[in-house]
Amino acid sequence: MDVNPQHLQDKARQFQENMVPQLEEARRNLEDLNTRVVSFVRANPGTCLLGAVAVGFIVGRIASRR
Amino acid sequence: MTTFQSNPGSNGGQQAQGEQGQAGFGHRVDRIGSDAQQLWDDARGAVTDLNASLDLKGRVERNPYMMLAAAFGVGYVLGGGLFTRTTARVIRLGVRLAALPMVKDELLGMAEAAMRGVEVGARGMNDMTGAGGGGASGGGSERQ
Numbered sequence: 001m002d003v004n005p006q007h008l009q010d011k012a013r014q015f016q017e018n019m020v021p022q023l024e025e026a027r028r029n030l031e032d033l034n035t036r037v038v039s040f041v042r043a044n045p046g047t048c049l050l051g052a053v054a055v056g057f058i059v060g061r062i063a064s065r066r
Numbered sequence: 067m068t069t070f071q072s073n074p075g076s077n078g079g080q081q082a083q084g085e086q087g088q089a090g091f092g093h094r095v096d097r098i099g100s101d102a103q104q105l106w107d108d109a110r111g112a113v114t115d116l117n118a119s120l121d122l123k124g125r126v127e128r129n130p131y132m133m134l135a136a137a138f139g140v141g142y143v144l145g146g147g148l149f150t151r152t153t154a155r156v157i158r159l160g161v162r163l164a165a166l167p168m169v170k171d172e173l174l175g176m177a178e179a180a181m182r183g184v185e186v187g188a189r190g191m192n193d194m195t196g197a198g199g200g201g202a203s204g205g206g207s208e209r210q
Contacts, residue, residue, distance in 0.1 A: 036129050045126035045133075052137035053144070060145025063152040 041048045126133045145152060 041134065042127055043125050048130075048134060049122065049126070049137040052134045053141035056138035056141025056143075057145040058141075060139075060142035060147025062140075063147035063150045064145065066141040066150065066152065 122133075142148070
């Protein structure tokens with residue numbers, strides 16, 4: 001199998017150049033989502049805790065039926 | 067209420083008895099009212115104390131995700147999911163993940179020792195074969 005190292009290197013660099021901006025954007029989106037979720041939880045602690053308890057209850061119910 | 071109202075046609079003794087009964091009833095109503103007020107105050111105080119001791123708001127402020135996970139766990143236990151196969155699987159996965167750093171260190175140590183052994187072996191082969199061992203030496207350097 002003929003493998004050209006230069007070609008592989010170019011391909012890898014191109015892949016990296018394509019992927020880095022997307023990764024950066026994904027990271028920024030995740031950070032933004034995290035900030036929004038944290039601020040929502042801090043603004044409505046009772047609602048979020050009750051919701052988490054309800055979701056846990058449902059999951060526990062489903063797990064106990066299996 | 068109408069039971070204790072005085073009848074205009076009755077005599078004075080009955081009227082006095084009715085007034086006394088009305089006063090007793092009123093006193094009892096007052097006592098029930100004050101007891102209910104006391105109970106309400108106690109309940110409010112207990113809730114306030116519990117809120118202050120749990121400090122849910124402060125805890126959510128400090129660790130929002132941790133508190134959500136704890137609430138989820140409470141709900142999961144209340145839902146009857148504690149003694150199930152899913153819980154066993156999750157616990158097993160958690161133990162494995164917790165043990166991963168230790169195992170990783172062990173594996174890295176073993177890999178380093180193996181690489182060192184391969185390097186020493188290649189050097190020995192190179193010494194034994196003389197000039198013909200150039201390829202082995204090159205292979206060893208490539209591995210590094």
